[in-house]
Amino acid sequence: MSQASLEGGAAQGPGAPQRMSLRDRWRRFRNARLGDARFQRWAAGFPFTRPVALKSARALFDLTAGFVYSQILYSCVKLGVFEALADEPLTLDALARRIGLERDAAERLLRAAASLRLAERCDDGRWTLGDLGAAMLGAAGVREMVEHHAALYADLADPVALLKNRGGRIGDYWAYSRNAAAGALTPEKVADYSALMAASQATFLEDVVAAAPLRGRRRLLDVGGGEGRFVCAAAKAAPGLELAVFDLPAVAERAEARFAQDGVPARAHGGDFFNDALPEGYDLISLIRVCFDHDDAPALRLLGAVRKATPAGGAVMVAETMAGTPGAEPVGDAYFGFYLLAMGSGRPRTAAELTALLRAAGFGAVREARTARPMLARVLVATP
Numbered sequence: 001m002s003q004a005s006l007e008g009g010a011a012q013g014p015g016a017p018q019r020m021s022l023r024d025r026w027r028r029f030r031n032a033r034l035g036d037a038r039f040q041r042w043a044a045g046f047p048f049t050r051p052v053a054l055k056s057a058r059a060l061f062d063l064t065a066g067f068v069y070s071q072i073l074y075s076c077v078k079l080g081v082f083e084a085l086a087d088e089p090l091t092l093d094a095l096a097r098r099i100g101l102e103r104d105a106a107e108r109l110l111r112a113a114a115s116l117r118l119a120e121r122c123d124d125g126r127w128t129l130g131d132l133g134a135a136m137l138g139a140a141g142v143r144e145m146v147e148h149h150a151a152l153y154a155d156l157a158d159p160v161a162l163l164k165n166r167g168g169r170i171g172d173y174w175a176y177s178r179n180a181a182a183g184a185l186t187p188e189k190v191a192d193y194s195a196l197m198a199a200s201q202a203t204f205l206e207d208v209v210a211a212a213p214l215r216g217r218r219r220l221l222d223v224g225g226g227e228g229r230f231v232c233a234a235a236k237a238a239p240g241l242e243l244a245v246f247d248l249p250a251v252a253e254r255a256e257a258r259f260a261q262d263g264v265p266a267r268a269h270g271g272d273f274f275n276d277a278l279p280e281g282y283d284l285i286s287l288i289r290v291c292f293d294h295d296d297a298p299a300l301r302l303l304g305a306v307r308k309a310t311p312a313g314g315a316v317m318v319a320e321t322m323a324g325t326p327g328a329e330p331v332g333d334a335y336f337g338f339y340l341l342a343m344g345s346g347r348p349r350t351a352a353e354l355t356a357l358l359r360a361a362g363f364g365a366v367r368e369a370r371t372a373r374p375m376l377a378r379v380l381v382a383t384p
Contacts, residue, residue, distance in 0.1 A: 070149070072112045077146045081113065082129065082136050089126035141204075155342040167344025205233050207377045208288060208319045211369040214238040217315075221246055221282035223273055223306060224290035228255035228266060235264045244269060246278060273302055278309040285310055286317045291354065292336065293346040303361035310384055316363065319379045324350040328375035351378060358382045 020028070033039045034056075043053040062069075076082060079099040084090065090098065096106035110127055113119035118133040129137070136142060155168030162168055208230065214220070214237060222230050225245035235243055245255045249270030256268045269279050278285075285306050291299045306316050323332030332348040340346040349357070355366045363382035371377050 067153075069116055070153075072109070072116060073118065074146055074149065075109055076113055076118055076133070077136075077143050079109075081109070081119070082133050082143075085119070085127060085129045085133070086137055089122050089124075089128040091126050095127055152339060152342055156338065159338070162338075162341055166341055168342040170339070170342040171344035204289070204321075204377050205230055207371045207373050208379060209233045209237050211319075211371045211377075211379045212237070212286070212317060213284065213315060213369065213381050214241060217284040218242060219282040220244070220284045220286065221269075221279060221309075222286045222288060223247075223278065223302075224287060224293075225255065226251060227258050228264070228268065229258075230286065230288050231255075231266050232258070232262055232264050235266065243267075244279065244282070246271060246273065248272060273305060274298065278305055280309050281311065282309070283311055283314040284317065285314070286319065289320045291318055291346075291357070292320050292340065292348050293343075295346060296357070299346075300357055300360055303357055303363075307362040307384065310363075312384065315381055315383045316358070317369075317379060317381050318354055318358070319377055321348065321376060322351055322354065322374075322378045323348040324352075325374050325378065331375055351380060354380055355382075 040053070043049040044057070079101070081095075081099055084095055084098045092107055092110070093103060095110070096103045099106065101109065110119050110121075113133065114121060114130060116132065117130040118136070120128050120130045120133075122128050151170050155162060155170050212234065214234060217238070219242040220231070220234060221244050222228070222234075223246045225231060225247055228245045231243045231245055234241060243264070243266035245252065245266065246269040247255065252268035252270035255266075258264075259266045259268070271278075287302075287306065291302070294302065303316075310316055321332055321336060323329075323337075325332060332350075336348040340348065351368060358366050358380065362384070364384060366380055366382045369379040369381055371379055
């Protein structure tokens with residue numbers, strides 16, 4: 001399926017007449033003004049336009065310098081700055097010793113971190129956490145992802161080459177991507193990415209479980225459920241629910257070990273959802289951050305298999321970070337757009353695009369279940 005067909009739009013041919021809307025005319029006028037250096041100087045000096053001009057200049061600079069900001073965050077994570085400042089403020093010398101840097105280097109890092117709200121200088125001169133640094137302590141999955149980004153940074157060293165030749169080293173890390181024989185992966189091949197997925201899902205899953213249509217359901221199957229973090233969370237939210245995971249055999253073994261460790265009464269089915277039939281008899285099937293890992297054709301194939309396994313009166317729940325989320329557009333289209341480009345498989349989709357895929361797979365009604373933080377997670381529930 002093409003993106004145009006998913007969105008229900010018709011592409012105009014190269015010879016089609018171009019009719020500019022009033023909004024597009026405004027954009028053309030705006031861009032002509034903003035692209036004029038003389039207008040920029042005037043706007044920066046005129047009292048009524050100066051605040052907007054300065055804000056836009058700052059935003060443009062942040063885009064230009066964003067890669068430096070991300071490396072400052074990476075340095076703080078790698079050196080353990082947040083953990084070092086967790087209990088009490090420290091002097092510069094004490095912190096430098098704690099994180100293994102020379103005094104001048106530590107001060108440079110701290111001042112940079114303070115500019116990004118990761119650290120703060122106390123009134124007595126010592127250093128403590130900034131508000132975003134404190135938030136990092138409660139987001140273990142984010143720290144894991146920041147460390148993992150070292151591989152992504154390497155792929156993005158030449159983003160133009162990545163755009164021309166989709167797929168980078170990050171795709172080797174996610175061993176199931178672009179792998180027709182994913183079902184034969186060994187436990188060693190799935191260990192790293194399975195652990196990262198489990199660690200990075202905590203906050204995401206809180207919101208998904210709260211929005212999930214668990215009430216009135218008897219049996220839940222989490223397809224592509226990894227080590228079973230969602231199933232473990234669902235077990236606490238709905239104690240009477242019969243629970244299971246379906247994932248690659250090597251991953252299913254890890255899920256079974258987690259269930260045994262955590263005392264969760266759930267089972268794990270091993271298989272490849274592109275080549276093996278899904279277990280039947282589950283009246284709720286969930287796909288948690290699974291669809292956006294796959295291009296349209298395989299995603300539609302997967303949803304078709306899910307539809308076949310969904311009984312009358314059953315439902316499927318699709319939960320992931322979605323493109324086009326108001327106020328969080330860069331999360332879907334910028335971050336995940338390029339992450340999945342490097343991965344070599346999948347793309348972020350809008351709720352409308354996912355709805356079109358679900359309907360093409362044979363589902364009828366599709367609704368969105370409200371989540372607390374749509375930037376992180378949105379949930380669609382579809383019924384036959």
